[in-house]
Amino acid sequence: MIQKAATVAKMETEIRAAIVGCGSIAQVHAACLDRQKGIKLTSVCDIRKERAEEIARRYGAKVYTSLEEMLREEDLQVLHICTPHYLHVPMAEAALTKGMHVFMEKPPAMSYEEYAGLKEAAGTSKGQLGLCFQNRYNPGTLQAAELMKHGIPGKVIGGRALVSWSRNKEYYTESGWRGSLKTEGGGVLINQAVHSLDLLTLFLGKPVKADAVMANHHLKGIIEVEDMMEAYIQYENGVKGCFYATTAYCTNMPPIIELHCENMNLRIEEMRTACFDFEGREIDTGKFPVSLAKQKESMGKSYWGAGHQDCITDYYQALKEGKKVPLGIEQIKDTVGLMLAIYESARNGKEVIL
Template identity: 80%
Template sequence: MTRKAVTVAEMETDNGNKGVLRAAIAGCGSIAQVHAACLDRQKGVKLAAVCDIREERAQGLGEQYGAKVYTSFEKMLQEEDFQVLHICTPHYLHVPMAETALAKGLHVFMEKPPAMTYGEYARLKEAEDRAEGQLGLCFQNRYNPGTLQAKKLMEQGIPGKVKGGRALVSWSRNKEYYTESGWRGSLKTEGGGVLINQAVHSLDLLTLFLGKPVKADAVMANHHLKDIVEVEDMMEAFIRYENGVEGCFYATTAYCTNMPPIIELHCENMNLRIEEMRAACFDFEGRELTGENFPTTRTEQKEGMGKSYWGAGHLDCITDYYRALKEGKKIPLGIPQVKNTIDLMLAVYESARTGNEIELAH
């Protein structure tokens, strides 16, 4: 089905002002604060409404940005005039809300994860196929300076062919993080732990550079909150990719603090590492390669929003999405662009739960 992207010229606010896209946010937790701040910096975009079942959270965000406040998602859809919905709710609401909004003709920008199960994933793709609105996914770490710099280096051929890769995430999540949320820690409402909630961005970057995954062999464990949550705090996976490259993935939330994720590519000429906001090249003895031969390893700094280890790509990711809507173009980051990551995430969980190596269907 050919989608019709609604342009700014076709938009009209309830005040009769043409050229303004009106947005709404469902879910007013910490990540919604980042989305609202990004929307506030978009020309031709107005945050019209916010919604949360906790009225005090919706009220706080609404007052800060001059948006109308709702405690009912259904009521906001029925009463408010807007064109783009940002979904910042708990995981189990992502797909149902996206289905409802897309069926109503809205554009949707969704926080991770796109889906918790194969069934939800199929429903989301079906809803997108039927929709005229465009479904954008927030994989903001693709816009981090280090990621962009690594892509540039690879395009220039400086590191050489990728021979393997690894991703390492070491974060900390305590008991209160789960018990005070009302939904985290439950397979039914969160869908999983460290992989689906924290480390999916690192899995995405590993796959962005290594290609199409074909097999996954994984194990998971709950080391430090056994009597508190149902979900894993450790996930380890060995991944085979279509081009013969192999990747290793390790993520934990049982560490004592939150450290920047590391993505490292072992290439023909050197090792290329993405850590924090920079990409750096190392020889095979571990010495960083610097000087005039590596001018592109120096990265510009970007303003981060939210927690520092979330990266600094939210503003660019959201700006890119709205630029496409305004220009009537196809959005740059939706299901087709992150299909490999979603397929791999679900396969890793299946492998860890069954104890079998899983071959991905394509």
């Protein structure tokens, strides 16, 4: 594969950005862009024109119903992809082939083949691909990372992730694409809990094995995808991970990431990291010789996390300075590979070696 040059050109003038896909998450992206200096949301695109018009009126953008037309007519530098899952990779490839920068919502891919194609397109493009794994920017995530950096918890021995959310029948039937394997690629794992899987892998290291089961408990006959995924994950150096996610719960609760370490247990929940001794007593983090991140304003629903603004800001800062973006395809390859391996294991009933 042809590799990009080591240096990336700085973007000296106002950056012209566009959004394709004008659903709920696009509203968050548009609001984040509006807060950025030197960035102009010039155009928006959606096959449902009224949705594009809603965002366009608010931010003074031009409306399109065809991505091909928007890419042809507009002099764009960055494309934000906020469309249904099955459109992510072909749209990213179309923009990257033109040398544009791309900022893509999750998931980066629905299959190994898609991931390989996206990696090839990103590796040969003059543009940079950024991935929206915004929960890496949550205060709790940053707090845990800071503690780890200073060695306070000690070596990570294992971890678990728990996601308990609620998605009803209408969430799927009224979308036109959710609930279908062809267009969504999966259910609770690929659409909701991939962020928690990403954080688990961020702290536990490189995954080497996955053994998983999945089920559809509460929407049988309505959706083709899972509403429950459970996985036992083995990471390098004997680190163990347990993952459980469901959208069959009665409400939406904040995800929980727990890390069992040599010196203490860490719990990332409700936008903060709490530390506990092995008797379950909370440890006063104010006594640690580090300054932990404070809670930031949430962009979107509270249980999503608060990291969109910082994730998008970091992406554009890298473009402006001519640096490689902080969350590209290499930085999330372990998460994507693990997600696809979990699906493979659950569908085939066999352990998968990564």
